[in-house]
Amino acid sequence: MRFDIITVLPGLLESPFAHSILLRAQKKGLAEIHVHNLRDHASGKQKSVDDYPYGGGSGMVMNVEPFAKCIEALKAEREYDDIIFMTPDGETLNQPMANQLSGKTNFMILCGHYKGIDQRIRDIYVTREISVGDYVLSGGELPAAIVVDAVVRLIPGVLNDETSALSDSFQDGLLDAPVYTRPADWNGHKVPDILLSGNTPQIEKWRFEQAIERTRQRRPDLLGDDEI
Structure with a gap:
């Protein structure tokens, strides 16, 4: 390009x-x-x-x-x-x-x-x-x-993790879900237990629900009327 x-x-x-x-x-x-x-x-x-x-x-x-x-x-x-x-x-x-x-x-x-x-x-x-x-x-x-x-950044091979761009905000019409990294407990502020569970289907379900809720709160215009 x-x-x-x-x-x-x-x-x-x-x-x-x-x-x-x-x-x-x-x-x-x-x-x-x-x-x-x-x-x-x-x-x-x-x-x-x-x-x-x-x-x-x-x-x-x-x-x-x-x-x-x-x-x-x-x-x-x-x-x-x-x-x-x-x-x-x-x-x-x-x-x-x-x-x-x-x-x-x-x-x-x-x-x-x-x-x-x-x-x-x-x-x-x-x-x-x-x-x-x-x-x-x-x-x-x-x-x-x-x-x-x-x-x-969307050109294949540019990002080290090519799936990263596919999960960005707006790619599926939603804002991205909250993200966390180590430590799991920082001054009493803990990472949601679901993200530490290793249960991939449940983690993906949680992320989708969080994305919907964040979009509803911050960019309701991105959601259809039946989803608001």
Whole structure:
């Protein structure tokens, strides 16, 4: 799986992709993550990538040409399953979307800044627009990192325990059950006896019941009306 990320702040993405699971995926050859500086495709001495919006108003808008040049250069090298624009008015990222994206191969991700990018880039090139929540961030870099992390961890072989991702919150439409580890008794706070019983069917039943209850308390919107 390959990600090509276009940004005016490539340094902002160095750390998220240089540690933990994402680094492991790259070292195993299971994922490639390439960050491209949009200013490399800007003209003029100042390498400007933004200008005032037509029609007036506050803020600046990212220009068509630098994005178009970078996108066309990348498209000349390979085909992309999706060209994604990170934007607050996009489709909200969730686990089913991450699962669906994990079955694809090549992605390009556009990171906006300021008031956004010229609509013509969205109309001509973008195939999918994704939001990470109903709030506004300073740019699309952190949301892009979230998308990459959510998708890459689902690639077979990335996690040491491949069944781990299958039991995460939201995979079955529920939040995850409480989890515990050693010691079994910490300052009088004990692990539930069922988890120490060795009775796997009963443990799985307990976990399912706990997941239902936690979801009912914290995210009732995830449950059908007949389950609330």
